[in-house]
Amino acid sequence: MLIQLKKSWKQFLSRRTLLRELVVKGIKLKYRRSYLGVLWSLLEPILRTIVYTIVFGTLLGRGGPDYPLFILCGRLLYSYFAASTKTATKSIGKNASLIRKVYVPKYLYPMAGVLSNYITFLISLIVIIPLAIYGGVSFHLTAFGIVAPLIIILCMSYGVGLILATIGVFFRDIEYIWDVVLMVIMYTAAIFYDPSRLIKSGYGWLLKLNPMYALIQNFRNCIFGEAMDPQLLLYSAGFSVVVLIVGHLLFYKQQDKFILYI
């Protein structure tokens, strides 16, 4: 088992040039032919946050100068998760012409999709700074804690991505189903509203089930200078480990059949 792991690690290392090349491709193509290029990864969350603030701020009556920051934290994490899992779902089909020609470890395709989204996501985190200043949220040492949810969300996206990529090969309808699931995840992740209101209404279990809620809540706590919730942290970490394992097992079991279906 250990020897096997060592062997696959070695294989992975020998392919890291390719992985880098694929990640770069994902980023380059995303912004190719747009005038502002990678600046969009900063502009887009800001513009979105403005819209959400106006819509939900009026609708839900939650105001305050730190409300934009509140939305942004949730929105950034959620949109990374959504984008990377969607990319991963299509990754095998999109690279079909390569897969049909040359042998390359296939997990590299969903992995590259998840990673290239991760890089633009990390860049977009910069937006937090101006909104924190605007909201009057001062810098706390706890902010360094965001590393934990950031690592967990990467693992989770990759794990879910592997599962979706595998299903996507045999059952393309998953793309549309996943869109709906993502919507459910978004509305149960307390991005726009105060979670305490939902908990009071008796639907709190929905939040507790949603690993995105756990991640977003801890991420926010770090930014707003509060302590992380260990229970939520453990739940999200455990969830990502489970999907990673399930994803790997599923992907490895099915990957040799991919070629027959793409």
Place this chain on the structure above:
Amino acid sequence: MAKKALVVDHVSMKFNLNRERPGSLKELFSRIRHGRLRDEFWALKDISFSLDKGDRIGILGLNGSGKSTLLKVIAGVFKPTEGSVKRYGKVVPLLELGAGFEKQYTGRENIYLYGTVLGYDKAFLDQHYDQIVEFSGLGKFIDVPIMNYSSGMRSKLGFSIATAVNPEILILDEVLSVGDVRFRRKSMRKIKSMMENETTVLFVSHSIQQVKRICNKAMILQNGKMIAIGEIEEIANIYEEMYGLEKARQARKARREARKARRIASGQIEEAKLAVEETKSDSCRIVLDEAADVLQTAAGYISGNPKAVEETARLLGEAARILAGAVNEKADDPKSVEEALKALKETADCAAAKLKEMETAINTAGEVLMTQTKQETPNNSDEKKENINL
């Protein structure tokens, strides 16, 4: 003892024919009812062979015999359902050139992307970049997005990247027909030079001539089974015999000869006629009779085998020469000359008619052969194309 380069061990490959998703739920149910959910097809069945370093093997077979599947198994794209493949060294597959490019990328970016896909690292690509660009002959177009390339340009770039290094094992699937004449010659030279470096080549082509030029070994696949493997000459003969290529060639040759014979014969008859018209010799008659006899025999020959055609032509020629000789003696009996001429003409007409008959027969044979081959192979066969042109 030469070093092993490739060992293919009892490889079988199974496909599920009903891979297409059912178009609707109704169709799905009807498929389940008729038990068509799983329709298995063995594209390769128990293939075993091994190649030494520097071997060049041609893989022959009709379309759908499993050639490309075998190459893809060897390239590692397909995982065999049963059996295993051992490769000693780097494999560079040249399958469907230019199909793996990123359309929005420029030629330069694609060199790096595709190069790393093939397993070259960045330093290597930096080092060989100029050489790749030069070989592709793309020049300033290298910084243009691939989507603006013609398919020829794409294939050229694909070939140049794939062959930037001397791989241990090179897989060629009908790729030697890439690009224009100049590039084709260049790529042929490149492959030849690779072969000198002890590269092991697996080559698929429908042109047996091309296979003979490149390979020292060959195998024949039929319906996924390997039915013969060995030295190129031996296998090529078996292959030609199997698919009637030899017969087609004979028919072709016979038709060519028939045409030639008719041309010669008619020319000489014409000549003889002229000569006779000018002459008035009496003793000409006997000679002419002789000539007519010869022609008669010749005409008889024609209906036999194709080889007789040439003989007939020769005999006709001889007859004409005899006639001409007689004319030269200036015999002065115009009547006998005329009679002999008539006889000669009759024989010649008869010979011509038989020649024509035979040509039609060959034509029909050729057509039958052609449709046969066509049924077996929907396209591609140099032999066939030539047949049509005849």
